[in-house]
Amino acid sequence: MAILDTCPGITVEILSNGNPLNEYADTDHDRTKLPAGIATEAGKYQHSRTVSTYVCIPSSALPSASSAPSSGPGTAAQNLAPKFAIRMTVSPPYRMDSAKLRFDMAVDGIPVWISHCARPDYNKLVKTKTPWVEGVEGVKEGKGRGCLMRAFRFGKLDTTSEVDSSAMIKRQRMRMSKVGTITVHVHRVNFGKRGGEIRSNARHFLHGDEAIAEKALKGESKSHGTVLGRPQRATRGPVWTTNYKDGREHPLIVFRFLYRSEEALKHLLIIPRTPSPSAVTPAASDISDAESASMLVPGEENHDLNLSEYTSAQQREIAVFLANMKRGNKSGDGNVKKERIEKRGKRTKAMKVKSESSGRDDDLFGRGGRSATVPAGKKIEIDLTDVADGDEDEDEDGD
Structure with missing residues (x-):
């Protein structure tokens, strides 16, 4: 009025x-x-x-x-x-x-x-x-x-x-x-x-x-x-x-x-425009272990993945990736990306730091995803005996 x-x-x-x-x-x-x-x-x-x-x-x-x-x-x-x-x-x-x-x-x-x-x-x-x-x-x-x-x-x-x-x-x-x-x-x-x-x-x-x-x-x-x-x-x-x-x-x-x-x-911007709906990509932290397990049902998308070798956090990351692939958000060859994820997970699992002073094994990336702090002057040895197949090509004849 x-x-x-x-x-x-x-x-x-x-x-x-x-x-x-x-x-x-x-x-x-x-x-x-x-x-x-x-x-x-x-x-x-x-x-x-x-x-x-x-x-x-x-x-x-x-x-x-x-x-x-x-x-x-x-x-x-x-x-x-x-x-x-x-x-x-x-x-x-x-x-x-x-x-x-x-x-x-x-x-x-x-x-x-x-x-x-x-x-x-x-x-x-x-x-x-x-x-x-x-x-x-x-x-x-x-x-x-x-x-x-x-x-x-x-x-x-x-x-x-x-x-x-x-x-x-x-x-x-x-x-x-x-x-x-x-x-x-x-x-x-x-x-x-x-x-x-x-x-x-x-x-x-x-x-x-x-x-x-x-x-x-x-x-x-x-x-x-x-x-x-x-x-x-x-x-x-x-x-x-x-x-x-x-x-x-x-x-x-x-x-x-x-x-x-x-x-x-x-x-004329007198009335606000209705925003267009956009797809929301789930974060790994938003997916529970049970949900990630339900996403990773054996099938053609993940038949070559041995999930028992990965931590719960890594399984959630893989679940997010596969969910995005199903939404059509993949880029490049999906098989190549799955192979890279598998190798990255195995490499992360294999790379352990052993302290000479304590003899205790710590994850190279620390607990909770943080970088580990190595005391100055201390020697470290990296155990690569469990490196994934295909990653040891350069060193298998070096002994």
Whole structure:
């Protein structure tokens, strides 16, 4: 629910199927910091009064604006896209200090309707603890019994690479700069007089047979635009002509909604991306002796291994290696690696250090995998009588 902290009680929401869409803060918009390019006093003022948020389009908004044959507006593809509406609410603690509040609404840069909240009506509702609420569901055209409404719908943008006209691309780029945005300007106004015209034109919205040049959307993470449903008979409602109390360039609040698909919001890093699942290689310390024994069932992968010659820790290392091979994580010839592991294990088993002073045998690599410390000046002898076959080739004739 978009709200300005300096005007609590005035809120605007975008609904789809009667439910408010999920909102996410527009981190690129900071009301307290003036961005480059805003030079006028009116621009600075409006920037400080703007509440900007992203809204996520429901996943059901899959049909594109041209996913079905079309000869104009009101096509089947447009009617499949989900409807949306703009809902405005005024409630305490806001205290109305003008005759009316005026809500000027625009969708994709196109004016669609003007709503008024009158102070007498609002004060009556406050006494009953009921908020003033009004919703706008589409574009209205005509008067009296001839009034027709065409509902707002999210339409997926279709792109094409076949447009090569620079003039066409320029026109579409200017148009696309406003697509994907819903704005509501709230003004303090006088009571005004009944009657007047509503500035809206259904012809300015996207149609079902329209494709946008890819170059016109270059650099823009926009996924949808607004299309209109089929015309339906509707009640026009009251129309008023009012004057701005603070001037048109000085609204009380500006609500700006940037509507995008979930995928587009992930691309913009507004919604965190779901990390891709990755295979986890087990560590030898995470495998128990029982688990390693179950992995090392005699078979074609380990038929040439004599496991009784290895310690429990070495068996776990071999189990991890074989498990990774089964996952397809091997590199090179698997038989060569198994032979190297067997030789390494036997060599480790055979290499013992015998201290002359104590006569005690210590593992060359120490206990627990740590290097053994040999006192300075002490002689050591290395017993290689149990070296694995194939490792003694260089020394078998040296006696």
